[in-house]
Amino acid sequence: MKKLAYYPGCSLVGTGRAYDESLRAVFEKLGEPLEELDDWNCCGATSYMSIDKAKAYGLASRNLALAERENSDLLTPCNACYLVLEKTRRHLAESAEMGHRVRHALDAVGLRYEGDVRIRHPLEVLTQDVGEERIKEAVEEPLKGLKIAPYYGCQIVRPYATFDDQYHPQTMDRLLKATGAKVVPYPFKTRCCGASQTGTLPEVGIHLVYRLLNEAKARGADVLAVICPLCQFNLDVYQSKARREYDLEPIPVLYFSQILGLALGIPAKKLGIDRCVVSANPVLERRAAHAA
């Protein structure tokens, strides 16, 4: 496996820090500790692209150049970062003019990018490079009895399906099954969470959040598992608002890496479990009592 430079992205050092904590803990436990890309910058997300396309590609490309200098691929857990970096990688390869402009700009600050960096996601690395067998063997606390709705969000499989199926992604399902938990069918697994509309247009954003949570409940899930800090924020932090407006039972929203970490026997504290606004403790305690 080519060396991986971990690119947490802005949310993972902010409101999504439980994702950062749990990923680091899981990879360390599996014997592949994460090394952060030095002095990485924001990917630009959807906002920068809405203002200036050329500069948006320039901004994202600095990270590709930094990774190439370290002879590494990028490990990118956030859906938005993943798509922006992958889109930039492709666009620089396909558009001669943009490629030229960006290389020229990188050159002005002593950086180079030849196109030799892959953008990788923890789900891909854990299922392909580490492998489910190794993970199954490392499970210390099987999560028997826990029912999980796997929610992937949008930008991880669209518009590019790089490591998973576009319509029925399975990598997270497989990892969650490896923990001994039950994965419930969840047809909304790649439906949009509302992104920043929860804040900017609540009447729209909160309704989308409600639909996703309600469906998970209707499918019998105890928790939702997510892979994106914005999805987690919307479904967890805005859940109380959705519950004020709609008839809805509370449901905790955990990162897949937190669930995996619990199964690997990592203490809840180290995984940031108590950073959920909708506490996961009642569900986890009930499961443990039931399994005992």
Add this chain to the structure above:
Amino acid sequence: MRPNIRTEADRSPEFARWITSLPGAEKVRECMHCGLCSASCPLFAYMDYSPRQLMHLGREGFRDDVLGSFSIWLCTSCYQCTVECPRQIPVTEIMYALKRRAIEEGVYTKHLPIPVLSREFQRLVTDRGRISESWLVIKLLLKTGIHRMFGMVGLTWDLVRTRRFSLRKETIRGRKDLARMLEAVGSDAEAV
């Protein structure tokens, strides 16, 4: 109520040429109105014009309807329309281009916080190299109405009690390099 009728006189041939000259968007001419973009769009139910209608109005040059549409600000770039389109029309990328042009021309609905969010996000990143979520929200509220802060007390408290709230200003060491780089990339040109 004003009837929603458009005639030849409302068309801008320049706008039609512009939209179909965007990368990959010449395919808009081949749209067969199957409506999969609209049917698959998670925001469709909240829109004024559907994605299919926007593509059609755009290729016919109805500039004011398209750029003034609420729908372009509802688009969250989830790319469902793009992967569904049997004609491979890059609907999401066209939506991005429409947002950029609406911001450039200042024709978007002024009370909408979404374009303001994009602008503040872009400024913060250009200046510091990273986003600090709390500061982004504070800047947004200062621009779109400080009264909105009252609605966020509960949410902020939830973040504080779960230790997810921070007022730290994230920044990178290579700020000056980044600024020089962005300068060297130059300004936007839709033709690339």
